[in-house]
Amino acid sequence: MSTLLETRKLTKRFGGIIAVKEVDFKVEKGVIKGLIGPNGSGKTTLINCITGVHRPDEGRVFFESRDITGLPPHRAAKIGVARTWQIVRPFKKMTVLEAVMTSALIRVKDLSVARSEAVDVLKLLGFTEELMNRRGSDITLVQHKLVDLARAIVLKPKLLFIDEIAAGLRPVEVEGLIDLLRRVHRELDITMVVVEHLMTFIMKLSDEIAVMHEGQLIAEGSPEEVAKNPRVVEVYLGMRV
Amino acid sequence: MFEPTAFDLPAIGTGVVNGLVLGSLYALASLGLALIFGVLDIINFAHGDILMISSYIVYLVALSTGNPWIALLSSLALFALFGAGVYRGIIHYVLGKEPLIQIAITVGLGLILQNLALALFRAEPRALPSTLFPYPLSIGPLTLSANRVFVALVSIILCILVHYYSTRTKLGLASRAVAENREAAWLMGINVPLIYMATFTIGVLLTTTAAFLWMQIGPVDPYLGTIFGLLCWIIVALGGLGGVAGIIASGFIIGVLDSLGSIFLTPSGKYIPMYIAFILTIWFKPRGLFGRR
Amino acid sequence: MLRSLRRRGLYLRLIGLVVLLAAMYIAFMTNKYYLLFITNLVFFAAIVLAWNIIGGYAGQLDLGTTGYMGVGAIVSSILSNNIGLHPLISIILGGLSSALLAGAIGFPMFRFGVREVWYALSTAAIVVILNNAVRLLIGPYEYYLRVRPIKTYDELYLATSIALVLVFLLNHAVNNSRLGYYLKAIREDELAAEAIGVDTRRYKLLALMIYAFIVGSLGYLYVVMIGYFYTYRFFDTGISVSIAILGIIGGLGSIEGCLVSAFLLRGVGEYLRTSLAHIIPGLHLLLYGAVLITLGVVEPEGIPGIARRFTTLLKTTKRPVGGVK
Numbered sequence: 001m002s003t004l005l006e007t008r009k010l011t012k013r014f015g016g017i018i019a020v021k022e023v024d025f026k027v028e029k030g031v032i033k034g035l036i037g038p039n040g041s042g043k044t045t046l047i048n049c050i051t052g053v054h055r056p057d058e059g060r061v062f063f064e065s066r067d068i069t070g071l072p073p074h075r076a077a078k079i080g081v082a083r084t085w086q087i088v089r090p091f092k093k094m095t096v097l098e099a100v101m102t103s104a105l106i107r108v109k110d111l112s113v114a115r116s117e118a119v120d121v122l123k124l125l126g127f128t129e130e131l132m133n134r135r136g137s138d139i140t141l142v143q144h145k146l147v148d149l150a151r152a153i154v155l156k157p158k159l160l161f162i163d164e165i166a167a168g169l170r171p172v173e174v175e176g177l178i179d180l181l182r183r184v185h186r187e188l189d190i191t192m193v194v195v196e197h198l199m200t201f202i203m204k205l206s207d208e209i210a211v212m213h214e215g216q217l218i219a220e221g222s223p224e225e226v227a228k229n230p231r232v233v234e235v236y237l238g239m240r241v
Numbered sequence: 242m243f244e245p246t247a248f249d250l251p252a253i254g255t256g257v258v259n260g261l262v263l264g265s266l267y268a269l270a271s272l273g274l275a276l277i278f279g280v281l282d283i284i285n286f287a288h289g290d291i292l293m294i295s296s297y298i299v300y301l302v303a304l305s306t307g308n309p310w311i312a313l314l315s316s317l318a319l320f321a322l323f324g325a326g327v328y329r330g331i332i333h334y335v336l337g338k339e340p341l342i343q344i345a346i347t348v349g350l351g352l353i354l355q356n357l358a359l360a361l362f363r364a365e366p367r368a369l370p371s372t373l374f375p376y377p378l379s380i381g382p383l384t385l386s387a388n389r390v391f392v393a394l395v396s397i398i399l400c401i402l403v404h405y406y407s408t409r410t411k412l413g414l415a416s417r418a419v420a421e422n423r424e425a426a427w428l429m430g431i432n433v434p435l436i437y438m439a440t441f442t443i444g445v446l447l448t449t450t451a452a453f454l455w456m457q458i459g460p461v462d463p464y465l466g467t468i469f470g471l472l473c474w475i476i477v478a479l480g481g482l483g484g485v486a487g488i489i490a491s492g493f494i495i496g497v498l499d500s501l502g503s504i505f506l507t508p509s510g511k512y513i514p515m516y517i518a519f520i521l522t523i524w525f526k527p528r529g530l531f532g533r534r
Numbered sequence: 535m536l537r538s539l540r541r542r543g544l545y546l547r548l549i550g551l552v553v554l555l556a557a558m559y560i561a562f563m564t565n566k567y568y569l570l571f572i573t574n575l576v577f578f579a580a581i582v583l584a585w586n587i588i589g590g591y592a593g594q595l596d597l598g599t600t601g602y603m604g605v606g607a608i609v610s611s612i613l614s615n616n617i618g619l620h621p622l623i624s625i626i627l628g629g630l631s632s633a634l635l636a637g638a639i640g641f642p643m644f645r646f647g648v649r650e651v652w653y654a655l656s657t658a659a660i661v662v663i664l665n666n667a668v669r670l671l672i673g674p675y676e677y678y679l680r681v682r683p684i685k686t687y688d689e690l691y692l693a694t695s696i697a698l699v700l701v702f703l704l705n706h707a708v709n710n711s712r713l714g715y716y717l718k719a720i721r722e723d724e725l726a727a728e729a730i731g732v733d734t735r736r737y738k739l740l741a742l743m744i745y746a747f748i749v750g751s752l753g754y755l756y757v758v759m760i761g762y763f764y765t766y767r768f769f770d771t772g773i774s775v776s777i778a779i780l781g782i783i784g785g786l787g788s789i790e791g792c793l794v795s796a797f798l799l800r801g802v803g804e805y806l807r808t809s810l811a812h813i814i815p816g817l818h819l820l821l822y823g824a825v826l827i828t829l830g831v832v833e834p835e836g837i838p839g840i841a842r843r844f845t846t847l848l849k850t851t852k853r854p855v856g857g858v859k
Contacts, residue, residue: 101715105715334831335830340651349825
C-alpha cells in the first residue's frame, strides 16, 4: 500500500485561534478514510489547507510524494485532489449538465466529449436526462450535493475529500448515499476522505477513521478501535465513561 | 499641473484649516455610508444623491420660511420618513442578495434622485442667501468664516456622538452585533429587521445633517451627489469599518488633499493623487488604513 | 444533435440581427438625423455586448468601459490622423493598447482579489484618473480628425453594423466555448470554480483584455461618429455606468437580452433625451433608474428572467378546455 497523501506538522492559525495544530495526516491509496470530530475541531480547515483554499502557516503537504504545500486550488484539482463543499456552492444560472461539463473541460478540450463524460457521471449518480437540464436554482438540496459530487468526480481525481455530504439529508437519502459512495470508490478507483458527523454513516462507510479535536489528531484506527477509544468517547461525551 | 499662485505659508495654513473643516464634514457624511454598509451590508451608490436631495430640501425650506432651524428640523423629519420608506420599499427586498443587484438598485435610486433634482431645479447651483454665521473669525494668524468653524465643530461633535452611540447605547451595540454576525445576533434575541430599519434611517439622518451643514458653506447642484458619493466611498475605503476614528482620520486626509489641491493644482491635477491613493488602498490595504473591513 | 440545433439557432439569430439592422436602415435612411440616431444605437449595442464578456460572462462589475474606449480612441486617432497609418491598422493597434492597459490594471487587481463593489469603484476611479491625466497631457480641447476615413452617414451605419455583427458572433463563440463555461462558473461561484480546476485569475484577465480590445477598437469608430475627441466626452463615468446598467438589465450573459436592452431601453431613453431634453432634462435617466429598481426588486435576472416567466406562464395556461385543475 502506498501513501497517497501525507501532511507533516500542518498548522493553521486564524488570529489567535489555532484551527489546525501540527497535524500529521496520512492517507493510503485505495481506502475510504473517515475523519470525524466535534464541531470546530479543524476538519474543514485541514481540508482547506490541503486543497489550497488556505495557506498553512507551518508544515508541509505531500501528495504522491510531491510537495504541494500552498498550491492554489485549481492546481491541486489538476493534479488530482478534489473536494466537495460542506455548504453547497451551486452554479445557479447553469444547468446541472453545464456545471459538470465545466469540470470535465479541465481535462478534456472538446465540448462534446466533455458533455458525454458529464452525462456518464451524472447517470452513475442517478440523474435523469430531464434533471440534467434543470438549472441550478431549481433543484433540491440532495440534488445539489450530488451535483457537487459529480463536479468533483468528473475531474477523475485520485483523492477526493467529501465534506459533510450527509448534513441536512433524510435517513433514506443517507442510506442511498453510502451505497453510492461505495460504488464510486470501487468503480472509479478514487481514494476518499469522508468528513462526517453522522456516526452510523462513517462507521458503515469507512475502512479506517481518524479523529480530530481542537485542531489535533487524537486517534486513528479501524472503526471498532476508534469507537472504543476512551479519549474519543471523552471528547464526544465531554466526560470519562 | 502646478499653478505657482500662492506658495506662501498663510495660504497653506488656510488651505489646511479649510481642509480640516471640509474633512470633518466629509467624515460626518461618510459615517452614514459606513453605518449602512457595515451593519446592513448594503452597497449604497445613492448615498451622495441622498445628501444632494437633502441639501435641496434644506435650501427650499430655509428660503421659504427664512428660518434655518425650521429647515433643519423639517428636513430631519422628512428624511426620517424617507429613510424608513426607502428601506421598507426597496432595500428590504435586496438584503442578502448579490452585490450586483444591490448596486443596481441603489444606482437606480441615485439616478432617480439626481434627475428629479435636475428636472425640478435645473442645473444652476443654488446657495443659501443667508447662512447661520456669515462673519469672519480670527484664529491666530488665520481668518476663517465662522460658518466653517461652526460646521467643523458640529461635525466633530456629531461624529463623537455616533461613536458613543455605537459603543454605549443598546441600539448601537446591537447594531454592531448584527454587523458582526447576523445569525448569532438573531439567536440572541436581537430584532434584526428593526435594527436594519433603524440603522438605515440613522444613516440617512446623518447624511441629512451633513447636507444642512454643507449648505452653510457651499452651493448645491444636481451633480453634487456624484462628487460627494465618490468621496464618501473613498473615505470609507481608507478609513475602514473599524470605528469612527478611522473615518474621521481619513475624512481629514481627503479634506486636506482636496483643499490644498484646489489651491496649488489645477482641478484635473488634484483628483489624480486622490484617486490613485484610493485605488492603492483598495488593492493593498482592503481593511483600510486604520480599521477592519 | 444538440450541436447542429445550436448551429441552426445561431444562424437564425444572426439572420435575425442582420434583418433588423437592414430594416432599421431602410426605415431611416432618408433622414440623416435619424440615421445618425440609429447608428449611435447600433454602436452602443456593440459596446454593451462587449461589456457582456467581462460583466455578463465573467461576472465582474466593470465600470471602466469609457476608459478603454478613450485610450483606444486616442491611440488610433493619433496613428491614423497624425502618423497616417491605415485606419484598420490604427483600430487594431488602438484596441491592443486598451487591452494592454486593461492587463496592466487587471493583473494586480485580480491578484489581490479585488472584487464586487471594490472592483467597480477601482475601475470607475481609473476612468477619472485617465480623464484628468489625459487632460493634463493633451489639454482640454476638442480635437478634430483631419482626414475622415468614412465620408457618408450610410457608410458609417454600415461600418457600425459590421462591428455589431462581429461582436455578436464573438459573444456566441465565447458562450459555446471552454472559455465561456469557465467564465460562467467564475461568475456563479469563484471559489467553487477554483476548486474544480479553473485558473480564475487567468481567465478573468483574459475576458478583461478581450473586452478592452473590442471596446478600444470601437473607440475610433466613436471619434469618427461624433467627429472629434474631447476628454470629457470620452472618459465619462456616467456613460460607463449606463453601459453596465444596460448589461445588467439585459441579464448577465444573455446576448439577446443585451440587444433588447441596448436597442429598446436605450432607444426609448435616447429618444426621450433628444426630444424632451428642454422640457424635462434627464428624463431618460429617470427611466433607467425606475427600470433598474423595479427589475432589481421584481426580477433580478433582467430581461431573460422576464422572458422566462412569460414562457412558463404561457406553458401553464395551455391547458385543454375542461382539463383537471
